[in-house]
Amino acid sequence: MKNLARGKFQHLRIAFLFSFSSLIFSAYGDTGADLKACLQNSNNTGVSVGSGLPGDPAIPEKSSGYKLGNKVVTSATYMAVTANPHATQAGCEVLSAGGTAADAAVAIQTVLGLVEPQSSGLGGGAFTLYYKASTKQVLSYDGRETAPAAATENYLRHISDTNQTNPLPTLSSSFSSTKASGRSIGTPGVVKMLELIHQDHGQKPWDMLFEPAIQLATNGFGISGRMADAIAGAKNDLLRDPDATAYFLNADSSPKALGTLIKNPDYAQTLSSIAKGGANAFYTGPIAQSIVNKIKVTSSGGANPVAITPGLTELSDLANYKAIKREPVCTTYRNYWVCGMGPPSSGGIAVAQSLGILENFDLSASQYLPTVVNSEGGKPSVAAVHLISESQRLAYADRNKYVADTDFVPLPGNGVSSMVAKDYLKTRAALISKTKSMGTAQAGVFSTATALGSSAAEGNGTTHMSIVDKHGNALVMTTTIESGMGSYHFTRGFLLNNQLTDFSFEPSDASGLIANRIGPLKRPRSSMAPTLVLTKATDGSRGDFVMATGSPGGASIIQFVVKTVVSALDWKLDAQQATSMVNFGAANSSTTGVGGEHPSIDLTNSGLNDPLLVGLRSLGHTVSYSAQSSGVSTIIRAPASWNAGLPTLWGGADPRREGIALGDSPF
Numbered sequence: 001m002k003n004l005a006r007g008k009f010q011h012l013r014i015a016f017l018f019s020f021s022s023l024i025f026s027a028y029g030d031t032g033a034d035l036k037a038c039l040q041n042s043n044n045t046g047v048s049v050g051s052g053l054p055g056d057p058a059i060p061e062k063s064s065g066y067k068l069g070n071k072v073v074t075s076a077t078y079m080a081v082t083a084n085p086h087a088t089q090a091g092c093e094v095l096s097a098g099g100t101a102a103d104a105a106v107a108i109q110t111v112l113g114l115v116e117p118q119s120s121g122l123g124g125g126a127f128t129l130y131y132k133a134s135t136k137q138v139l140s141y142d143g144r145e146t147a148p149a150a151a152t153e154n155y156l157r158h159i160s161d162t163n164q165t166n167p168l169p170t171l172s173s174s175f176s177s178t179k180a181s182g183r184s185i186g187t188p189g190v191v192k193m194l195e196l197i198h199q200d201h202g203q204k205p206w207d208m209l210f211e212p213a214i215q216l217a218t219n220g221f222g223i224s225g226r227m228a229d230a231i232a233g234a235k236n237d238l239l240r241d242p243d244a245t246a247y248f249l250n251a252d253s254s255p256k257a258l259g260t261l262i263k264n265p266d267y268a269q270t271l272s273s274i275a276k277g278g279a280n281a282f283y284t285g286p287i288a289q290s291i292v293n294k295i296k297v298t299s300s301g302g303a304n305p306v307a308i309t310p311g312l313t314e315l316s317d318l319a320n321y322k323a324i325k326r327e328p329v330c331t332t333y334r335n336y337w338v339c340g341m342g343p344p345s346s347g348g349i350a351v352a353q354s355l356g357i358l359e360n361f362d363l364s365a366s367q368y369l370p371t372v373v374n375s376e377g378g379k380p381s382v383a384a385v386h387l388i389s390e391s392q393r394l395a396y397a398d399r400n401k402y403v404a405d406t407d408f409v410p411l412p413g414n415g416v417s418s419m420v421a422k423d424y425l426k427t428r429a430a431l432i433s434k435t436k437s438m439g440t441a442q443a444g445v446f447s448t449a450t451a452l453g454s455s456a457a458e459g460n461g462t463t464h465m466s467i468v469d470k471h472g473n474a475l476v477m478t479t480t481i482e483s484g485m486g487s488y489h490f491t492r493g494f495l496l497n498n499q500l501t502d503f504s505f506e507p508s509d510a511s512g513l514i515a516n517r518i519g520p521l522k523r524p525r526s527s528m529a530p531t532l533v534l535t536k537a538t539d540g541s542r543g544d545f546v547m548a549t550g551s552p553g554g555a556s557i558i559q560f561v562v563k564t565v566v567s568a569l570d571w572k573l574d575a576q577q578a579t580s581m582v583n584f585g586a587a588n589s590s591t592t593g594v595g596g597e598h599p600s601i602d603l604t605n606s607g608l609n610d611p612l613l614v615g616l617r618s619l620g621h622t623v624s625y626s627a628q629s630s631g632v633s634t635i636i637r638a639p640a641s642w643n644a645g646l647p648t649l650w651g652g653a654d655p656r657r658e659g660i661a662l663g664d665s666p667f
């Protein structure tokens with residue numbers, strides 16, 4: 001634990017606190033002061049987040065489906081991009097003080113759990129990739145939730161073997177009922193994962209990194225548009241939990257509104273305990289006991305009590321939880337290496353497969369280039385959306401059938417290497433017709449012994465951060481409580497996840513056992529795809545950092561990430577353009593999604609006036625133009641070949657969320 005070195009770092013700690021509260025940036029930089037660090041660009045005047053001055057991105061605004069006018073942020077040496085201005089600010093200040101990307105991630109996650117509680121927090125899980133500049137290594141960390149040791153194969157769908165009805169409360173679907181019950185709650189992983197990353201890569205004292213969130217929780221912050229919407233949307237569900245009711249709702253049970261100053265002393269207390277005692281203070285002792293008690297709740301209480309099916313999590317589940325360092329999934333894509341998260345996430349394999357299929361086509365040829373390229377990204381061509389969504393159909397078919405927690409169910413063939421092999425993906429690419437959509441793809445055939453059924457479902461309630469530090473290290477972390485407001489179970493200032501609903505509720509289908517069925521201590525399959533791109537050195541080895549990206553969005557994460565990577569690597573868009581670019585893609589069905597929230601999509605006349613939508617229909621795609629809620633955070637250090645003399649780092653925050661990018665030289 002680095003906090004044992006507290007005395008030694010006391011001067012840094014004081015400098016850090018001083019800087020965070022007073023925003024005097026020169027006070028604590030250890031590699032020279034930068035007076036423009038972490039300031040928001042607004043009419044060429046620096047505005048700091050939280051200052052309350054005009055242009056302050058932390059002033060709560062109504063959330064919008066798409067906020068026009070995000071501009072690429074440029075920076076010389078370091079940068080943080082997250083889905084919330086307070087969180088970006090906290091991370092940027094750690095970087096400004098010479099902290100590593102790992103240090104910044106701790107500050108960012110703890111702030112996000114406060115200001116964006118609907119999307120991630122201490123009660124959830126996460127996956128992280130880390131690029132270590134000194135060795136050019138990419139490491140990956142699994143902080144995914146686990147099913148309790150007592151979980152049986154019917155845990156998510158039946159109250160018990162003798163009462164084979166859905167867990168309670170009874171809501172509109174078996175998914176929502178299970179989500180709101182104790183059965184959906186996996187043992188949280190994010191705190192252990194942060195500790196492991198910090199032990200491996202941190203340079204600042206652990207306890208210092210909790211200060212921004214502790215201060216904000218103690219002094220309060222204005223509820224943002226997305227948080228206000230999330231509270232209002234979940235009001236009836238939050239009302240079943242007295243602790244959630246007390247925090248998120250007013251005394252008359254109305255939802256706390258946009259701009260309301262909200263304080264979370266319980267969260268500050270929880271963070272102080274972890275700051276002092278390390279992750280053990282969360283996984284054992286009074287906090288662990290509160291988590292277990294909350295999971296075991298059987299009734300909402302109150303005047304009209306509603307029954308809630310408890311989960312079977314015990315203190316031993318928490319005490320035994322381990323974050324795991326795993327092999328990342330790294331493949332070459334044209335002149336680059338692309339690295340992603342392996343199982344239990346399907347994200348890395350699916351992105352690698354989709355790109356590996358696309359490598360068989362020249363996406364930089366004129367018919368594939370986007371039009372209307374401006375700071376809102378661009379409008380993709382019919383040919384590009386067709387090809388890319390077909391590649392995704394093929395990738396999702398394999399994902400749905402084969403990918404789950406490989407500690408329980410092996411991948412087919414020789415594992416990841418077979419699934420991303422160039423010759424295999426070439427045979428998959430050959431299945432694509434340029435003139436007609438394949439509709440639904442079949443999974444590839446491997447030398448696998450077991451016949452497997454498929455599962456596809458996932459929810460919504462996640463966030464992504466991308467970070468590059470002064471030392472050249474990069475970190476991408478996608479972090480989640482699964483769907484908005486998780487399981488609605490709230491204790492000690494944070495929400496508990498509903499991540500177990502990412503398992504298949506059914507253990508088998510007509511084709512056999514489902515790889516992603518629930519089992520004791522198993523981790524549910526994810527789609528999260530934190531992604532790092534590196535150059536390919538002349539000898540073919542992994543080279544320098546090029547790009548960090550990722551997104552929330554359930555199973556659509558894979559599509560958001562492929563879109564962003566192709567926009568950057570094939571179409572040479574900058575980090576904001578690639579992030580803002582129209583969302584598009586397909587899971588494995590005949591429906592192809594084109595994000596109707598984007599300003600360049602013409603929704604009039606049921607889309608019949610938009611050549612992209614019309615063109616896709618003529619190729620046999622069933623087109624959906626529903627709004628798509630991505631939350632891409634991207635940093636690019638463009639290689640000299642496409643940098644055109646611009647500053648070193650580009651940052652882009654998704655205009656569909658509330659985030660910003662900040663670095664050392666914003667102007």
Ligand code: GLU
Binds near residue numbers: 481482483526
């Ligand atoms: N629980 C999902 C996963 O792990 C993520 C949900 C979301 O992105 O909103 O893939």
